[in-house]
Amino acid sequence: xxxxxxxxxxxxxxSTVAGALDMLIHTNRYLQSIGKPPAFKITLAGEEQQxxxxxVATQFLEYKTLDDAAxxxxxxxxxxxxxxxxxxxxxxxxxxxxRDMYQQGAELASLCCGSYMLAQAGLLTGKTCTxxxxxxxxxxxxxxxxxxxxxxxxxxxxxxxxxxxxFSSLNLMLYxxxxxCGREMGVWASKMFSLDxxxxxxxxxxxxxxxxxxxxxxxxxxxxxxxxxxxxxITVEDVAExxxxxxxxFIRRFKKATQNxxxxxxxxxxxxxxxxxxxxxxQSISSLMYETGYNDVKTFRYVFKRLTGLTPQxxxxxxxxxx
Numbered sequence: 303x304x305x306x307x308x309x310x311x312x313x314x315x316x317s318t319v320a321g322a323l324d325m326l327i328h329t330n331r332y333l334q335s336i337g338k339p340p341a342f343k344i345t346l347a348g349e350e351q352q353x354x355x356x357x358v359a360t361q362f363l364e365y366k367t368l369d370d371a372a373x374x375x376x377x378x379x380x381x382x383x384x385x386x387x388x389x390x391x392x393x394x395x396x397x398x399x400x401r402d403m404y405q406q407g408a409e410l411a412s413l414c415c416g417s418y419m420l421a422q423a424g425l426l427t428g429k430t431c432t433x434x435x436x437x438x439x440x441x442x443x444x445x446x447x448x449x450x451x452x453x454x455x456x457x458x459x460x461x462x463x464x465x466x467x468x469f470s471s472l473n474l475m476l477y478x479x480x481x482x483c484g485r486e487m488g489v490w491a492s493k494m495f496s497l498d499x500x501x502x503x504x505x506x507x508x509x510x511x512x513x514x515x516x517x518x519x520x521x522x523x524x525x526x527x528x529x530x531x532x533x534x535x536i537t538v539e540d541v542a543e544x545x546x547x548x549x550x551x552f553i554r555r556f557k558k559a560t561q562n563x564x565x566x567x568x569x570x571x572x573x574x575x576x577x578x579x580x581x582x583x584x585q586s587i588s589s590l591m592y593e594t595g596y597n598d599v600k601t602f603r604y605v606f607k608r609l610t611g612l613t614p615q616x617x618x619x620x621x622x623x624x625x
Contacts (some may be wrong), residue, residue, distance in 0.1 A: 303340060304482050307347040307366070307374035309400070311393050315381040318413040318471055319346075322378055325475045327363065329483065329491055341483050347371035349395055368399045376478070377403050381414035381434075381471070386444075390422050397423050404461070411463040411478065413471035420462065421445040430457045434467025439513050442561055453611065472497055510574040513560040513567075520545045521559040524552070525567065532571045533595045538564045572596065573609045580614060583622035587614050 306326065308319055323344065330340035344363050347370075377400060382389050390397060401423040404410055412420050417433040420426050421441065426448040433441060438452040451457065455466040455473050465474035476497050480488025492499035512525055524545050528536070541564055542552035556564045572594045579590040588599065591614075596602040606614050 303343050305343045305345070305373060305375045306378060307345045307371040307376070308378045309380065309396060310346050310348045311382075311396060313382045313384050313389055313392070315383060315414065317469070318380040318416070321469065321472050322380070322413065322475050323363070325472065325479065325491065325495055328494065329479055329487065332490065332494075333483075333487075341479075341487075345371050345374065347374070347377075349393075368396065372403070372406070374403065374408055376409045376411060379410065379412045379416035379419050381416050381468075382418075386415075386418045386422070386440075389418075401425065409461040409463070411465070411474060413465050413474065414467050417441065417464045420464065421448055425462060429459050429462060430454075431464045432457050432466050433464065436467065436511075439515060439561070443515060510570045512571075513562065516559040518555060518559045520547065521556055524556065524564070525560070528564070528568050529571055532568060532575060533593055535595065536568070569605050570609060573606055576602075576606060576614065577610065577617065577621075580618040581621045583618060587618075 308322060310319060326342045326344050330342055333340055345366050346363065347366050347368055349368060379400065397419060400410065400419060404423075404425055410420060410425065412433075414434050415437050417426070417431050418437070418441065421431070421444065426445065428447060428449070430449045430451055431441075432451050432454040435452050438450050441448070442450050455470050456477050457464045458477070463474055463478070465471040472495065476488065476491055476495065476499060479491045480499070488499055491497070512529065514522060514525065516522075524541050527541055527544050538553065539549055542549045545552065547555070553564060556562070556567070560567060562570065576590055576594045579585055579593070580587075585593070591599065591602045594602075596605075603613060606612075606617070610617060612620065
């Protein structure tokens with residue numbers, strides 16, 4: 303039986319805790335119903351044994367302090383509300399416990415922005431990680447030695463698992479159920495909880511908002527110009543000229559400020575405009591392609607799928623109400 307400790311504190315996003323609990327508990331119940339032993343022993347672990355966050359009456363669940371939960375095989379770190387720096391300061395004991403548990407051999411799994419806790423504990427250096435797509439830019443700036451993959455739903459490296467944003471974190475719980483119980487139980491859980499068992503990409507959910515968390519005024523001006531002129535045939539040289547820089551210096555500063563080259567940024571702006579047009583479902587794909595500054599269908603389809611994981615047609619079917 304795998305011992306799982308779900309970290310709880312007053313700032314956790316309860317849906318990530320409750321979702322994980324539901325999946326683990328119902329998997330145990332199903333296993334018992336077919337004459338097999340339960341796969342998971344589940345603990346809600348916090349700084350204090352008593353908590354007013356979740357009270358679940360079940361034979362599979364118990365409440366423990368962090369010290370008493372030190373025998374866990376896997377620690378699940380839920381998402382949290384609030385400013386990360388304030389959360390780190392407030393729950394420093396939990397951060398130290400997470401670090402100690404990994405050093406003692408426990409596996410760790412973060413749900414959604416719970417990856418902040420892993421990174422802050424110094425456990426993601428040199429490792430792959432995903433998180434909620436909206437947090438990736440901030441995470442990259444805080445932890446440059448971590449390999450962030452915003453498009454992934456799950457990462458698994460050296461006993462550390464991370465998940466994509468919000469309810470896509472349930473896909474990580476599905477992954478863990480399959481890993482512990484086997485493919486057959488993974489398929490059962492996929493059907494029971496209506497989750498795509500092989501889902502690997504969350505790019506089509508991302509909203510590109512422009513990487514503006516920097517203080518380079520000239521690059522901010524360049525970003526504004528790109529966002530206002532993306533539909534025209536602008537070049538990197540055009541944008542560099544607008545901010546009075548050489549092309550080489552402009553590319554260097556742009557990449558340093560935004561983590562994207564100017565061309566990558568332009569493509570992301572164009573594709574975000576195309577996504578919104580597809581969601582409105584008011585134009586043909588050829589028409590909106592031209593309006594977003596593309597002249598070649600093959601190039602447009604390639605870039606769109608590379609950035610979203612879907613073809614334009616599939617994206618329209620998925621997100622257009624009238625499709």
